């Protein structure tokens with residue numbers, strides 16, 4: 001039996017519709033023998049794909065298409081609409097510097113507001129006409145002779161581009177965890193990233209499995225709605241207080257009238273988060289300070305010694321994602337809530353059986369169990385030069401050059417590629433440097449009319465050697481299991497350094513690193 | 518006997534889970550408890566379920582200190598399994614009409630002291646201290662108390678429950694002895710002097726001071742119930758035999774300490790040991806309930822109800 005899986009599983013099973021009609025495929029193939037390639041083909045209309053589009057436009061490149069499997073933009077923020085969903089990096093930093101929003105209502109905005117911002121980006125930069133909805137990419141192949149990438153969808157449609165950008169998101173696929181007996185459970189099941197807005201929690205007995213980033217946001221909201229809430233925790237995480245407050249009107253006005261003041265705020269937030277790297281990424285005296293802050297937060301909010309013990313992590317802070325919340329601990333102590341730390345033995349028809357022998361009967365189980373993260377594969381087959389298949393090459397763990405290019409796969413750019421993950425700062429800060437790097441590559445391809453712009457194998461190898469050496473010294477590799485690591489403990493996810501270092505790494509496009517044709 | 522493969526053991530543990538609702542607690546057979554048996558059985562069961570519960574808490578402490586991830590997870594399961602035993606034993610008590618309403622049996626004063634100690638200090642104890650005490654208690658439970666119970670009680674539901682409990686216990690013992698041997702692997706593991714150092718730790722002394730009278734008191738309860746003393750000797754002999762079956766095991770200084778102590782406990786003729794300890798039992802009996810702090814909240818997690 002594989003028991004409760006409170007963190008993302010390392011398989012890559014997609015939840016996207018997979019039905020494929022053979023006839024549709026045939027007609028599509030017949031009708032379009034040679035698809036006219038656009039300059040840039042982008043997969044995914046989340047923050048990354050849309051940001052890419054904006055930067056291309058700003059660089060004067062209008063000839064691009066975005067393929068999105070869903071029927072709406074927004075990615076993470078379209079999918080994660082559970083009650084309480086919000087960013088945990090301040091909005092002024094969790095937004096694009098090239099498209100500031102003076103109107104954030106709070107320091108940490110909710111999912112809906114972030115999605116609103118994304119819609120605003122689409123409107124403001126006139127991206128709508130570039131997006132092809134309901135195009136679920138199932139294959140991406142490179143034709144070296146033509147210098148063209150072709151994306152094939154589940155319906156057999158083909159789209160081509162001289163360059164391709166994989167912006168399908170690191171956390172966009174999810175499934176119910178493989179807990180024994182999950183198919184026996186007759187009650188209602190909801191995954192946090194596919195919220196069921198029609199389900200009424202009033203008067204219901206509800207279980208939440210998982211106490212990670214999503215779980216701790218859902219719990220304080222559900223405890224207000226449900227009759228009774230049981231929270232099943234496998235490993236407690238470090239929880240830091242969250243300085244969340246509503247933005248006063250004068251502040252919004254100031255940001256609007258004097259954009260420099262918002263930039264200054266962003267800088268301040270940026271450096272605050274950068275300094276956190278010292279505590280979170282490496283084991284330093286600041287790590288102890290951060291742990292102390294979290295412990296004090298726990299002590300202040302939880303009076304019962306045993307509950308405090310149950311909530312105290314036994315790994316170095318930063319080894320897993322640091323959580324931020326002011327209302328999670330209080331929510332667990334509400335009269336109608338209960339934290340359960342017994343391991344889950346199995347699900348049964350009526351609820352969850354834990355190892356202390358008791359069946360916890362519930363009407364509904366909410367799985368806040370994270371995402372299917374693939375460390376050693378690709379979400380769909382990616383085929384490069386001479387029939388190379390990226391997933392095969394990544395068996396032992398994903399590797400790339402500067403997180404964005406892979407040798408053997410020319411003209412292909414990935415956002416959120418291997419070793420680009422931020423542990424302490426906004427993902428969008430990292431994304432901005434990736435987008436600008438990709439624009440430089442695309443410009444070179446178009447300007448010099450290249451068929452192939454491929455990073456050299458040895459350059460990539462050298463880069464990864466340093467990367468893994470630096471990673472070995474970080475907290476992520478300090479011994480706890482997390483979704484950052486493969487089963488063998490290989491870290492293909494995180495960037496071992498400051499966001500500033502990452503930005504510096506991405507700042508120059510070194511032509512000598514590439515082979516051209 | 519070679520040490521067991523802990524990863525395989527963990528997989529085995531995960532695949533052999535059971536729940537209270539696997540047993541029909543209302544099945545016929547409860548009437549087989551004789552009137553004469555009932556009051557003694559009630560005390561005995563209360564002791565037993567408390568030992569399970571206290572053992573559960575000890576495993577929780579060991580999980581915190583476990584040297585490997587696998588062992589940590591195993592101990593996390595054992596913590597829950599001991600709780601399951603306590604819950605199942607309470608369910609039996611409920612079946613036999615030994616619980617008033619939803620009451621948890623009242624812990625005696627010696628238990629209260631041990632609970633208090635576990636709550637305050639057990640998490641700070643090195644894993645090898647509890648790692649030796651626990652197998653000793655388990656073998657006493659397994660080898661003496663439970664077999665005796667099953668010989669005395671005819672109720673089939675009781676047999677059904679203990680079949681499951683004993684299955685779990687055999688795994689607890691397997692892991693327990695295997696870990697004791699690991700710890701005895703002197704040079705590679707940890708020095709004997711270093712291992713015994715906690716003996717001088719006042720926190721551990723407090724623990725011993727609360728634990729020692731508990732054992733004596735329980736031994737007396739068991740004997741009142743009719744358990745032949747030889748059974749306890751036999752159990753201790755088993756502990757000695759398995760714990761000392763290898764060089765590594767014998768080299769574990771804690772094994773030596775506990776083994777010696779266990780011998781003292783069962784040997785009622787050893788007046789040098791029992792005079793002061795029985796004195797302590799009497800003394801602890803004088804501690805007013807009010808002097809003890811409130812029971813920690815982990816104690817309130819006990820339940821005889823299969824579903825919640």
Ligand SMILES: Cc1cc2nc3c(=O)[nH]c(=O)nc-3n(C[C@H](O)[C@H](O)[C@H](O)COP(=O)(O)OP(=O)(O)OC[C@H]3O[C@@H](n4cnc5c(N)ncnc54)[C@H](O)[C@@H]3O)c2cc1C
Nearest residue numbers: 044046047048069075076087088089137168169172426427
């Ligand atoms: C609950 C939650 C909270 C978060 N909070 C923060 C935070 O506070 N700060 C932070 O820095 N980061 C946060 N993140 C990380 C977040 O994922 C990134 O910041 C960012 O939103 C990722 O954007 P993306 O465009 O790369 O991916 P996504 O937003 O996932 O977008 C990818 C898009 O690609 C589409 N797609 C996927 N596969 C295919 C395919 N095969 N074919 C076609 N289209 C496809 C998807 O439908 C989706 O629209 C959070 C993540 C989650 C889940």
Ligand SMILES: [Fe+2]
Nearest residue numbers: 569599602686
């Ligand atoms: Fe037990």
Ligand SMILES: [Fe+2]
Nearest residue numbers: 599655686689
């Ligand atoms: Fe046991």
